Amino acid sequence: MIGTPGSGKTMLARRLPSILPPMTFEEALDTTKIHSISGLLKSGQSLLATRPFRSPHHTISDIALIGGGQTPRPGEVSLAHHGILFLDELPEFKRNALEVLRQPLENGQVTVSRAAATVAYPAQFVLVAAMNPCPCGYFGDSRHQCTCTPGMINRYRSRVSGPLMDRIDIHLDVPAVPYKDLSNDYSGEKSWLIRQRVTEARERQLRRFEGDKIFANGQMKTRHMKKHCTLTEDARTLLDAAMQKLGLSARAYSRILKVSRTIADLDRSDDIHNHHVAEAIQYRTLDRGQI
Template sequence: MPDVDSKLFIGELSLEGKLRPVNGALSAALMAKEKGFKTLFLPKTNAIEAAMVKDLDIYGIESLEELILFLEGKTDLPPEPKADLESFNTEIESEFDMSLIRGQEHAKRALEIAAAGHHNILFCGPPGTGKTLLARTITTILPPLSFEEALEVTKIFSVAGRLNQTEPIVTNRPFRSPHHTASSAALVGGGNHPRPGEITLAHRGVLFLDELPEFHRDVLESLRQPLEDGIITVARASSALEFPARFMLVAAMNPCPCGYLTDQIKRCVCSPGQISKYKRRISGPLLDRIDLHIEVPPMQFDKMTGQQAGEDSRIIRERVIKARKIQEKRFDQEKILTNSEMSGKHLKKYCQIDSTGQNILKTAINNLHLSVRSYHRILRISRTIADLSESNHIQANHIAEAIQYRPHEDKFN
């Protein structure tokens, strides 16, 4: 009888004795290591993702017959080579690039800040101003996934059954863009056997919500917990499951139902009541959780047709990576990764400002009637702007710029 102690066997067996792939192989491999198993046998298709787990021998098996012959010592079967990100293509392949966006320098600057500090961002402007293009370029300036992050994301996609043989390991940050008709269950996860929703599939990546006010109110309100805590709780009658949901929210919306409230050429046909009702579809607590609020105005003809290209994504990404490394060093002894995750104690420790900065903040809070949460978000954004400037201390100009990205309290009333 072959020795099967310290060995774990996982797979679905067909009637022909072939092993079929299963979902969640990476999670199973991590569990096997945690429980003290030394060897894991599983379907060949799942072997590459499971090989991300170190200190665990992985064997990809195609049939029950092959497994028995190997265990009896009648055939050789090499273990799966250990997987690492260098073995796969981590270059971002995208048809979008920041250099393709003409003008909109204010919006592009805000997008860089959002990427550098993992801040949530909302673009508001008439149709055709480039809101969607701006949102879709975000993945081209985000830093690459670390090995630990790739492990987290691959585990999620494996459990959700979204891995395939051509992409057994997720090497690029996810970009999820659910339609505004998506249900709450589709967004947060659910089902009789709960599965990850869009916000969990966007973990360590981007969740893009286009036409934000068109989403159902309950769907938008379900974002509040994950935006604050980085997790989502899916409650069932007998239990409650927690899924990771540390995503960056990028949203876009028109300023009114017809879209042309802020357009200087096309006339808005909406009544004040319609505009107010449209804006109230997004609750104050949700808006408070969005760090940067950006107006995207219509383009002037000369800027639209200008020949001078802006910075390409590669250059901006280098600055973003440098700012992220500053944060990585800063939070080395903390349980957070980026400025957007700073709590009150972190803000007190890492966001000290001088009297000039305090006066600017005081004026802004009094004039804009900002909440405590908005005050904290200004500090986080200021810290990110300082990091992009490679400044150890938050300067008054960093605070002044951060305040520009917060909306007045009347904006959504």
Template sequence: MLARVLSSAVIGIDAYVVEVEVDIAQGLPTFTTVGLPEAAVKESRERVKSAITNSGYTFPADRITVNLAPANIKKEGTGFDLPMALGILSATGILPAKALSDYLFLGELSLDGRVKPVNGSLPMAIAAQQAGYRGIVVPADNGKEASVVSKLCVYPVRSLGQVVDFLRGFGSILPQKTDLKAIFDDPDRSGTDFAEVMGQEHAKRALEIAAAGGHNIIMVGPPGSGKTMLARRIPTILPPLSFEEAIETTKIFSVVGMLNRKQPLVTRRPFRSPHHTISDAGLIGGGHIPRPGEVSLAHNGVLFLDELPEYKKNVLEVLRQPLEDLQVTISRAASTLTYPSSFMLIAAMNPCPCGYFADPRHACRCTAHQIQRYRSKISGPLLDRIDIHVEVPAVAYKDLMVGAQTEPSGAIRQRVVAARQIQMQRFKRTKIYSNAQMASRHIRAHCRIGDDAHNLLESAIDRLGLSARAFNRILKISRTIADLDASGGIQVHHITEAIQYRSLDRTRHNL
């Protein structure tokens, strides 16, 4: 007999519907899986056989062939266990074929018939909704995640027997619902706030501008000046995630299996801080079976690279494409996958190998050649893609005194959100969401400046030897500063402040 069960698989961060066709014919007892299955899918036959037997059903002693269609796409993961088992039970007459046609099924089976969670249930639920199916049957641990898709009936199950009883009409399963409003209203319990940072007002201002325009930023300062402390508080001043951004971010975490089972939706902007020993595949993504890297896990959030020159140069150079294209493409012999990677890059570094170059309190032990070699680890093309360069000096004692009043993250965030609203109106008919994403045509349209500003900018470019990309970066930063001031046009003082945030260009020109 032939049975057909619907399931789903993930390619990139999107899912597609897979037809699990099961044919049982007379012959020697074999179990063959076709349709480009990888090792974990081929091993399903042992789990499926034991699960069916230990759940009290008879496993047929015949020739079983399972086809996973479309057969030209490689199938990965363990989510086909449940649909395979249901297909076998339908082909042997235990389950009615009509009962299987309205649902998508996914889940890994244990040897005793329990249904275990799988990765990617959210994109699979979205695929089921888009295909117009009545509902999706998922492992109980994936129920909250899949039920984020509100217009789809999500049935969480714990065992193969429970699914069989449900499909035969002997039992019922209540569809799981998720209160999205309660998830988004959940307060941030991280406890970090800019009010804890004493001094560094110039750096705070630069971070506010970076957050308001979505600009990349690098902080340069001696050890202990507060670079890491400042970076870890940037998510507290970023605008809240929209529902569409939350879904896209959650899909990435779901595919790699990093989603918290108790938190079905990522509602806080990600903050990723990989160690400097990371490989290029770990940062960008890849592997034999391509999976997202840190740049994709930081999508819609922050990627923080501390001690930037300590990273391998080839690792830093692969950042160019995601910084420019806001996505990363991974090519392998069997497939080419594209993952989103729209993130704010926050980098931190010492001014020299010992960390005390130009520090008035400590003597620098580095030679000019050592400083040059240290900074040359960060190439000019990569540095040009970082909009804001800010110096973070050591904090003075008077700024460390207990009781000093500093501005909290909430107040800064209000200004950032107001500036982002202006940008949303400006780019409402485009796919641009912040000033940092402007292309040349947008800069020409929205970054017009007067003659005085032109003269100032021309003088700065000639003296500092700035590239054309750095010129565009200054105009983008000026536009963001003007937005924070709620100014329709870019003024001379906006240009002046923006030029100050290219400190590494000045240093590089002088060395």
């Protein structure tokens, strides 16, 4: 999420667990084990019932984030297993900490090697990150003057490497909300209603991948995408045109395809249509070089 300070990025991230599908019993067991060996279960608590939400500060060390140490311990990425890892002010994290995030994002686990043994901890989480558009925070804001030079803005953005950005499915602009809109009585769709839709989409995916050893669109490999991502002809033409025009990487292409699959699932559609692909392309803001 990219937005000026006070645009509600942190609030949005914290609300995310309220629309995620409930944990299955197996997921709850997995997550509970990690919290248990880390001594984080409250006394009397036998099973974690809600998906974890972890939000480490940007000063965190690599080891605390990824896991390891003299006596190997799970890091934040494993404590967030089956839940959310929220990194606020992403460019402020140490470069190395962001680089080591790539392994769990690719494999869903981290391997910690010590002289005596190698330990693998599960680390399948939804990464949510927030950043300002520039160091002062007000680039593109109509009500404040940005005081940064183009060089400062470039340096700030380049702290988050292309390969990490490539692994993030959805880049979202979060514009500042004028006070009068916040104070209106209008209230959006309720979380439990959204959660119903999400749960239904997740059930479609569970049925789709029966016997495939995966359970969600995000885990699809090329062979799954060939089998399960049928694009209408319009949608295919749009995606090909976007690839050419925006010069997207092969990795970005498969991200768009998987996100389109999910948008179609939320729309209860077996085929992936034009508007599903169009929405998924919208979420590649940073590939388009605009913020």
